[in-house]
Amino acid sequence: MRWTSSLVCLIAASCSTLNAQTAKPTPFMPLFTELVAPLDARKLTVGSPVFATVMADWSDPACHLKNGSTIGGHVVEVKQDSKQDKGSSFTIDFDHADCSGQNVPIHFLLLALATAPPVTEGRSFLDSSDSFGVLNASPLSNNSHSVVGNVVPSSASPLQAMASSKMNFDLRSDAMERDKPTNNAPSVIEPGKVLGLSKAIKLTVASGQQANSILSSASGNLRLEQSTRLMLSVKHDPHSTPGPTLEAAVSASPALGAAPAPLALPTVTPATPPPPRVPEINETSLCTDSCSLVPDEEAVTPSHATAMLSTRALGFISHDSQISPSFGFESALFYLDAKNILFTYDPHRLRQRIPSGYSSDSVRTVRAVLLDSSRLTVKRMMDWKIEGDGEYIWRVGTDKILLHLGHTLRLLSPDLSVLSELQLPGKLAFVSVSPSGDRIAVGMLNERHTRAMHDELLTSLNTEPEEDVEIQLFDQKFTPLLHSRQTTHSAVPVLSDTGEVRVYAQLNKKDYWIIREQRWDLSQHDIAIFPSTCKPTLTTPQSGMLFLVGCKTNFENWYRVLRMDGHLLLSGRGAALHNEECFSNDKDSFAIRVIRSQSGIAAGTNYEKKDLTGQEVSIYRSSDGKRLFSVVDSGVSFARQAFTISPTGDQLAVLSNTQISLYPVTNAKP
Numbered sequence: 001m002r003w004t005s006s007l008v009c010l011i012a013a014s015c016s017t018l019n020a021q022t023a024k025p026t027p028f029m030p031l032f033t034e035l036v037a038p039l040d041a042r043k044l045t046v047g048s049p050v051f052a053t054v055m056a057d058w059s060d061p062a063c064h065l066k067n068g069s070t071i072g073g074h075v076v077e078v079k080q081d082s083k084q085d086k087g088s089s090f091t092i093d094f095d096h097a098d099c100s101g102q103n104v105p106i107h108f109l110l111l112a113l114a115t116a117p118p119v120t121e122g123r124s125f126l127d128s129s130d131s132f133g134v135l136n137a138s139p140l141s142n143n144s145h146s147v148v149g150n151v152v153p154s155s156a157s158p159l160q161a162m163a164s165s166k167m168n169f170d171l172r173s174d175a176m177e178r179d180k181p182t183n184n185a186p187s188v189i190e191p192g193k194v195l196g197l198s199k200a201i202k203l204t205v206a207s208g209q210q211a212n213s214i215l216s217s218a219s220g221n222l223r224l225e226q227s228t229r230l231m232l233s234v235k236h237d238p239h240s241t242p243g244p245t246l247e248a249a250v251s252a253s254p255a256l257g258a259a260p261a262p263l264a265l266p267t268v269t270p271a272t273p274p275p276p277r278v279p280e281i282n283e284t285s286l287c288t289d290s291c292s293l294v295p296d297e298e299a300v301t302p303s304h305a306t307a308m309l310s311t312r313a314l315g316f317i318s319h320d321s322q323i324s325p326s327f328g329f330e331s332a333l334f335y336l337d338a339k340n341i342l343f344t345y346d347p348h349r350l351r352q353r354i355p356s357g358y359s360s361d362s363v364r365t366v367r368a369v370l371l372d373s374s375r376l377t378v379k380r381m382m383d384w385k386i387e388g389d390g391e392y393i394w395r396v397g398t399d400k401i402l403l404h405l406g407h408t409l410r411l412l413s414p415d416l417s418v419l420s421e422l423q424l425p426g427k428l429a430f431v432s433v434s435p436s437g438d439r440i441a442v443g444m445l446n447e448r449h450t451r452a453m454h455d456e457l458l459t460s461l462n463t464e465p466e467e468d469v470e471i472q473l474f475d476q477k478f479t480p481l482l483h484s485r486q487t488t489h490s491a492v493p494v495l496s497d498t499g500e501v502r503v504y505a506q507l508n509k510k511d512y513w514i515i516r517e518q519r520w521d522l523s524q525h526d527i528a529i530f531p532s533t534c535k536p537t538l539t540t541p542q543s544g545m546l547f548l549v550g551c552k553t554n555f556e557n558w559y560r561v562l563r564m565d566g567h568l569l570l571s572g573r574g575a576a577l578h579n580e581e582c583f584s585n586d587k588d589s590f591a592i593r594v595i596r597s598q599s600g601i602a603a604g605t606n607y608e609k610k611d612l613t614g615q616e617v618s619i620y621r622s623s624d625g626k627r628l629f630s631v632v633d634s635g636v637s638f639a640r641q642a643f644t645i646s647p648t649g650d651q652l653a654v655l656s657n658t659q660i661s662l663y664p665v666t667n668a669k670p
Helices: 158-163 166-171 451-461
Strands: 031-035 049-054 058-060 063-065 070-079 088-099 102-114 193-195 201-204 214-217 229-234 307-310 328-337 340-345 352-356 359-372 378-387 393-396 400-405 408-412 418-423 428-433 440-446 468-474 480-487 499-505 512-519 524-531 537-542 545-553 556-563 568-575 581-586 589-597 612-621 627-633 639-641 643-645 651-655 659-664
Touching: 049 088, 049 451, 063 088, 070 102, 070 451, 102 201, 193 201, 328 393, 328 643, 328 651, 378 400, 393 428, 400 428, 499 537, 512 545, 524 545, 524 556, 537 581, 545 568, 556 589, 568 589, 581 643, 589 643, 612 651, 627 651, 627 659
Parallel strands: 102 193, 328 639
Antiparallel strands: 031 049, 031 229, 049 070, 058 063, 070 088, 088 102, 088 214, 102 229, 201 214, 307 659, 328 340, 340 359, 352 359, 359 378, 393 400, 400 408, 408 418, 428 440, 440 468, 468 480, 499 512, 512 524, 537 545, 545 556, 556 568, 581 589, 589 612, 612 627, 643 651, 651 659
C-alpha cells in the first residue's frame, strides 16, 4: 500500500508527529456498512438511534466485527429545512458495536457514502459471494458434514466496490451483476466522497460535535434510504482529522493476510452451441396455438361431488371473521396415495409459549385425519405438536410428506410411518422442496446480534431485525449436499429438479423481470423475460414447469405456466389477492386455484371472507395446457393448501369453508 508524503495523520491511528526517516504509517482498514433504516431529517431528533449492518468481516485491536453484525449510534445534531433557513443537515455519532457477541463502546468516523443498491429478489443461495464478502455456498461430501476446501474471497476488494462507479450502486438492478468488479473503479477515495446520490448532498468529515462528520443538503430535507452504504473508520482520537486521500488497495494490507486456497467445485463443461435467445413474454398478449388461454369465469360448467365430508364433524371451524392480507396454514389437504387423503387442521386449543431465541414462539396442536379417498370416511386420527404459525407440512415427490414436528423434520410414507428424520439445532426458517422431492433445502435462523443490540433494533425499527439464515441442501435421506447462508430479508429459495430458480429485476428496464435458473453444476440458465408492475412470485409445481404470478394493475393479476425452456403453456387472469396457486401430484396434469371477489381488492390490503365470492379450481393437461375440469365453490378456504389431485389424476379433493368435496376428473389422461 502506497502512502503519499503529505499524509501526516492516519484515520486508523492517533495523530502524532511522524519522523520522516523512521515512522511507518499504520495500515488503514475501512469498515463498510449499510443503513438498517432510512434517515430523514424531517423525522430525526437529537438522540434518535441509528444502526448500520457490517458488509464484510473487519478487525481492529479493540473489536472484531463479523459480516452481518451491527454497529449503533445516535444523532447528535440535526437541522431541518424551513422557509427562513433553507437546507438541512444531521450529524451521527457511531459509538458502539456488536464485537464478537459483546456490545462494546467504540467510535467510528464517517468518511464516504454511496447510494443504496436497488431492491431485487436477491441472488441464489448457490452464489452468495458478494452478499457476504466470500463464497459461502460449498459442496459437501455425501458422507461428511464438513466443508470441502476453503472459502474463496471476493475478487474485488470492499473498498473498490465502495469506490466504484455510480452504475455499480445505482443503475445495475440485477443483484448477480451489480457487484461484479469493474475496470474503471477509482484507486483513490477522498474523505467526504458521495457516490451516486444527489449533488446537493455534502459530507464534511470530522467537523461536527465530537469531531463527527456532518451530512448536509443545500435544499430540502436530507434523506438517506435504507441500505445506503457507508465507509467508516475507527476514531481512536476524537481530535484526529483524516488525511487528504485514502488509497483503495486494501487487499495488499497485511491485516487481511494471504488469500486462502480456492474452493473445490465441480468442473463445468460449456455447451458447444450458443445458448438460445431468452424468450420475452408480454402478459398483455393473447396465447398462440401452442398456448392455452384460461376461459372466463362464466364459462365454467357446474360439477357435482361424489363424496362430501363436513369439517365441523371433525371439530374444525375455520376463522370466518379473520382479517388477513394473505392465506395461511390453519389447515391443509394432501393425497398421500391413491387410497388415502390427509386432512390436517388447527382445533384452536390453548397454546403454550416457549422461548425461541430472544423472543418466544407458540406450540399449537394440529390434528391429522387420515381419510379414505373413495368415501371420505375417517381411517385414523392423531394430534401433532407444531411450533409456530407457519408452514409445517410439505409434499415430497408423489408419495411422501415432510412434517415439522417439535425440533425435527420427519419424512413420512403414505401410512405415516417415519422414513428418515433430521434433528433441528434451532428455529426453522423455511423448507423448500424440488418437484421430484430429490432435493430439500432447509433454512435455520441464526441470530446475529447480542440481546442488547437485538432489543435496541426492535425498539427502533418496530419489527424484528434482520438475521442470518443457514441453509443446507439434503436428499431424501437427509444426506447433506450443500451449505450456504443468506438473510431473513432474502427470498426463500425455489428449487427445480436441476437447481434453484429466482426472479430478478431486468437490467435498465423498468417493471421487467427475468427468470434465471442457477443449476447444481454451477451453470446458469435464463428462462424468460416478462413485464410486471409488482414483484412476481414463482413456484415449481411439477418437474420442468414454472408457475408465475405477476401484476397488470394494482387490482388485477395475471398468471402463467411456463416450461423450463421458456415456452408459454397457459395464460390466465385473476384478482389482486396474490392467492392464485398451482399444484401437481400427477405428471400428466396440474391444478390451479383462483380466488374471486365481488369488487377489486388492492394487493396487500386486508380483507375478510365476506369480501370473497368463491374459489375456482381447474385441472389442466400438462402436455398442452388444455383445461380438463373445473369447479367453483362459494365457500372459500383461507388455507394455502386447500386442494389436491390424486396420483392417478382422476380425482380432485377440495377444501372449502365448511367441507371437503371429492370430484371425479373424467378426461384426465391425454
